[in-house]
Amino acid sequence: MKVVVDMNKCQDHGQCVFAAPDVFRFDEAGRLAYVPDPDDALRDEVEEAADVCPLQAIRIED
Amino acid sequence: MSAPVVVAGASMAGLRAAEQLRAAGHTGPITLIGDEPHMPYNRPPLSKEVLAGKASFESLAFRPRAAVADVEWRLGTKVVSADLDRRRVRLDDGGTLSYAALVVATGMRPRRLRCPGPLAGRHTVRTLADARGLRAALTRPGVRVVVVGAGFIGCEVAATAVALGAAEVTVVDPLPLPMAGPLGELLGRALLRRHEARGVRFALGAGVTGFDGDGHVTGVVLDDGTVLPADVVVESVGSVANTEWLDGNGLDLTDGVLTDKHLRAGGRPDVVAVGDVARFPNARYDGVPRRVEHWSIPTDTAKHAARVLAAQLGGAEPEPAPFAPLPTFWSDQHDFRLQSFGAPALGLDDVRVIEGGPDGDLLAGYHRGGRLVGVVALGGTGAAAAAARHRAELLKTPALTA
Ligand SMILES: Cc1cc2nc3c(=O)[nH]c(=O)nc-3n(C[C@H](O)[C@H](O)[C@H](O)COP(=O)(O)OP(=O)(O)OC[C@H]3O[C@@H](n4cnc5c(N)ncnc54)[C@H](O)[C@@H]3O)c2cc1C
Ligand code: SF4
Numbered sequence: 512m513k514v515v516v517d518m519n520k521c522q523d524h525g526q527c528v529f530a531a532p533d534v535f536r537f538d539e540a541g542r543l544a545y546v547p548d549p550d551d552a553l554r555d556e557v558e559e560a561a562d563v564c565p566l567q568a569i570r571i572e573d
Numbered sequence: 574m575s576a577p578v579v580v581a582g583a584s585m586a587g588l589r590a591a592e593q594l595r596a597a598g599h600t601g602p603i604t605l606i607g608d609e610p611h612m613p614y615n616r617p618p619l620s621k622e623v624l625a626g627k628a629s630f631e632s633l634a635f636r637p638r639a640a641v642a643d644v645e646w647r648l649g650t651k652v653v654s655a656d657l658d659r660r661r662v663r664l665d666d667g668g669t670l671s672y673a674a675l676v677v678a679t680g681m682r683p684r685r686l687r688c689p690g691p692l693a694g695r696h697t698v699r700t701l702a703d704a705r706g707l708r709a710a711l712t713r714p715g716v717r718v719v720v721v722g723a724g725f726i727g728c729e730v731a732a733t734a735v736a737l738g739a740a741e742v743t744v745v746d747p748l749p750l751p752m753a754g755p756l757g758e759l760l761g762r763a764l765l766r767r768h769e770a771r772g773v774r775f776a777l778g779a780g781v782t783g784f785d786g787d788g789h790v791t792g793v794v795l796d797d798g799t800v801l802p803a804d805v806v807v808e809s810v811g812s813v814a815n816t817e818w819l820d821g822n823g824l825d826l827t828d829g830v831l832t833d834k835h836l837r838a839g840g841r842p843d844v845v846a847v848g849d850v851a852r853f854p855n856a857r858y859d860g861v862p863r864r865v866e867h868w869s870i871p872t873d874t875a876k877h878a879a880r881v882l883a884a885q886l887g888g889a890e891p892e893p894a895p896f897a898p899l900p901t902f903w904s905d906q907h908d909f910r911l912q913s914f915g916a917p918a919l920g921l922d923d924v925r926v927i928e929g930g931p932d933g934d935l936l937a938g939y940h941r942g943g944r945l946v947g948v949v950a951l952g953g954t955g956a957a958a959a960a961a962r963h964r965a966e967l968l969k970t971p972a973l974t975a
Contacts, residue, residue, distance in 0.1 A: 520632075523954045524903065525961055541954060558638065562589070562872050565903065567615055567635065 512551050513572040516543060520568035530563050531556035575601040576673030576886045579662055581652045581818070583607025585615070586848025586871035587678035588635055593879030595640035599886060603644040604670060606662075608651040611701060613637070617868055619704040620729040621905050625736055626708065630701060652679070657822040657844060674882050677819065677830050677838065677846040681812035681866065686721065690784025690794075695806045698726060710805045717741040719793045719803040721781050723751035725904045725911075727809035728764070731773045732906040734805075743774040743801055745781060745793065756911075757921045757939070760949055763931040764906075767951075771907045776801065812866065814850050828852055829864045834895035836878040842885050845878035847871060856897040858916055858946070865900055873898040899968055903957070912957035915939070915947030915967040928959055936960055 527535040561569040583605040614633040622628035651665040683697035723746035750761030785792035792800040814829040825831035830846035848871040902913040920939030928936040934952030950960035
């Protein structure tokens with residue numbers, strides 16, 4: 512599974528970090544970092560993260 | 574499971590309900606009926622990024638999950654009535670639809686002021702069309718703006734109007750502080766100072782008794798006789814639930830649709846309410862039914878209601894744990910963000926500063942019976958992250974019995 516975050520839209524809300532901590536995290540500078548090609552077993556978590564992003568910045572590309 | 578589901582209201586909560594029904598294993602037909610001509614779109618930017626012109630109107634569209642590619646969308650169509658005993662809804666195009674299960678997702682509309690005066694020049698912000706009209710008005714040079722209502726949407730619009738270069742922006746409210754109802758005095762005062770420092774004026778403790786102007790509004794009349802000159806008026810004075818179409822079915826519709834702990838309405842296993850329109854008890858707190866107009870609620874309610882409905886449609890006894898979401902809310906105003914987790918409104922009598930102070934980044938904790946029930950951060954993204962660190966503690970909070 513491929514995950515793309517539109518960093519122009521992302522405002523570091525961090526909702527995705529709660530929903531899918533295995534895929535999204537904040538780096539030391541407080542900016543969002545993420546795993547671009549997570550294991551398919553994490554699909555539910557990642558879909559949930561995409562749902563809760565207030566800026567709708569997360570896209571899942573199969 | 575070929576039982577047809579009808580979803581009334583084709584916005585965020587309706588879309589999420591359809592997606593979650595598929596995720597819960599419902600394979601039967603789903604029809605979404607929405608009176609707006611658009612596919613579901615995201616509302617929060619309508620008072621922020623999109624109103625400011627920093628994001629396009631097109632960027633608001635939600636991307637429906639692939640699992641709902643086969644659902645039927647009846648857009649530009651209104652549900653005019655429902656017969657819950659016969660499991661039928663009637664549409665404004667004259668058609669009727671039968672269902673095995675009904676999802677109520679018709680949301681809210683802005684409350685309007687009834688006092689006398691012209692209508693032209695007075696705006697509300699709920700839909701794409703509203704935001705387009707307001708943006709056109711706010712981007713005319715030198716406009717004087719009066720915002721009636723110092724809640725979240727009103728304060729966001731005021732901040733955006735200042736950023737767009739409005740000549741004057743004044744927020745009117747009968748209460749003494751902005752946003753103090755949900756957030757309390759400490760935050761209300763901090764917010765007032767920050768808005769004033771960025772050029773927003775306030776007329777607090779003041780009611781609106783009328784509008785001046787013939788044809789187009791030219792001023793807002795306050796209850797002490799003052800007239801605030803205005804080219805643009807924004808009414809952000811709360812909202813009214815879209816439930817008229819459910820009248821006559823014995824439901825409690827006094828403020829949205831009253832539901833049980835599984836979001837079912839009127840004791841009917843085949844009718845659920847989701848999103849802004851649902852008045853549900855939250856088992857995490859005191860069990861008092863409330864409507865919650867937070868962006869996180871459509872997704873939370875849809876997930877729970879879909880599980881309950883799918884079990885019911887599949888002939889199983891649905892008994893998941895009662896609905897107990899952790900409410901989350903944010904609001905962007907000027908260069909700062911408010912981020913809230915939990916239910917601060919339940920802990921207004923015991924607000925403590927956890928970190929920072931009223932002038933910089935501020936993190937406040939709201940307590941009830943000595944226990945943390947909500948946190949609110951005000952400041953930059955660092956403050957929001959600090960609030961998030963208390964999320965685990967809030968999630969642990971067992972149901973309150975007060
Ligand atoms: C300007 C604005 C800014 C916001 N900002 C924030 C924010 O910063 N943070 C936050 O947490 N929340 C925010 N919110 C709240 C959040 O957007 C709402 O909670 C959310 O949109 C609710 O979605 P919903 O689907 O339940 O209701 P709605 O989006 O209201 O959807 C209901 C839909 O049903 C349609 N409908 C109504 N009656 C009928 C009928 N009889 N037949 C057919 N269709 C019908 C309506 O036209 C509408 O399309 C904001 C809301 C607004 C308006
Ligand atoms: S939820 Fe969205 S906006 Fe927030 S950090 Fe994640 S991707 Fe960025």
